[in-house]
Amino acid sequence: MIDKVFEKSITKQFEFDEEVASVFDDMLNRSVPYYKEMQRLTINFALNFLENNDKVYDLGCSTASTLIELAKHCDKELQLIGIDNSNAMLNRAKNKAKAFGVAIEFIEGDIHDIALEDAKLIISNYTLQFIRPLHREKLVQKIYDSLESGGVFIFSEKVISSNKTLNKQSIDEYYKFKKTQGYSEFEIAQKREALENVLIPYSEEENRQMIEDAGFSHCETLFKWVNFATFIAIK
Numbered sequence: 001m002i003d004k005v006f007e008k009s010i011t012k013q014f015e016f017d018e019e020v021a022s023v024f025d026d027m028l029n030r031s032v033p034y035y036k037e038m039q040r041l042t043i044n045f046a047l048n049f050l051e052n053n054d055k056v057y058d059l060g061c062s063t064a065s066t067l068i069e070l071a072k073h074c075d076k077e078l079q080l081i082g083i084d085n086s087n088a089m090l091n092r093a094k095n096k097a098k099a100f101g102v103a104i105e106f107i108e109g110d111i112h113d114i115a116l117e118d119a120k121l122i123i124s125n126y127t128l129q130f131i132r133p134l135h136r137e138k139l140v141q142k143i144y145d146s147l148e149s150g151g152v153f154i155f156s157e158k159v160i161s162s163n164k165t166l167n168k169q170s171i172d173e174y175y176k177f178k179k180t181q182g183y184s185e186f187e188i189a190q191k192r193e194a195l196e197n198v199l200i201p202y203s204e205e206e207n208r209q210m211i212e213d214a215g216f217s218h219c220e221t222l223f224k225w226v227n228f229a230t231f232i233a234i235k
């Protein structure tokens with residue numbers, strides 16, 4: 001279904017409710033530049049590290065498209081676990097996983113409250129940005145602690161620039177991208193307002209610092225388009 005969520009006047013903050021979930025795959029494809037390429041890189045780099053019976057978590061798995069794609073491309077037995085606190089998203093995720101014949105354990109709940117154990121790989125694409133800054137560092141520490149030695153954390157985030165001028169130019173460039181994807185100025189403005197104080201981006205440097213502070217031995221930027229970045233960190 002086509003994303004028309006912000007065509008009408010909206011007064012509430014952005015939420016992953018039934019309406020957003022019903023158009024979510026289209027929303028991501030049209031709102032995150034190179035979403036498919038970022039997902040392809042996530043999967044290919046994940047495959048480099050994965051062995052039989054490894055445990056893989058996707059934090060903020062939404063409709064499970066990343067875990068399903070990973071399973072499709074992997075010839076090993078994996079324990080796949082998708083976590084999300086949106087019931088509407090997980091209902092879609094379960095239907096999709098069933099339709100593709102992929103075995104995924106879904107856990108509905110807040111990532112803060114769910115124990116993560118013995119993971120080889122943790123993926124979290126465009127989800128940390130929705131975690132309050134005060135809790136974000138703690139969550140990344142929990143992610144680090146739950147990874148096996150040599151385990152990998154792949155995550156993507158909308159990022160800001162610490163340079164005011166470049167930050168404004170980056171936002172302008174992103175809105176040009178959204179226009180090319182068929183979003184009107186009204187839709188863009190409405191979503192921008194709804195995401196205010198909900199989606200809180202860090203800079204690339206702040207993300208790297210958070211990863212380093214948690215104890216990861218290495219962090220690389222795998223992909224970046226203006227204000228959207230994908231990182232890989234190794235324990």
Ligand SMILES: Nc1ncnc2c1ncn2[C@@H]1O[C@H](C[S@+](CC[C@H]([NH3+])C(=O)[O-])CC(=O)[O-])[C@@H](O)[C@H]1O
Nearest residue numbers: 016060061062084085086089110111125126127130
């Ligand atoms: N505290 C939380 N606990 C659990 N889930 C949460 C929390 N906060 C937000 N979510 C969930 O995180 C997901 C973020 S979307 C991820 C896209 C996906 N990774 C993808 O690559 O397709 C990104 C975006 O919409 O920009 C939503 O499904 C929320 O319900």
Ligand SMILES: O=C(O)C(=O)Cc1ccccc1
Nearest residue numbers: 027028031032158191192199
């Ligand atoms: O659409 C936006 O303005 C974004 O920043 C990306 C996005 C994509 C999907 C849900 C929330 C934010």
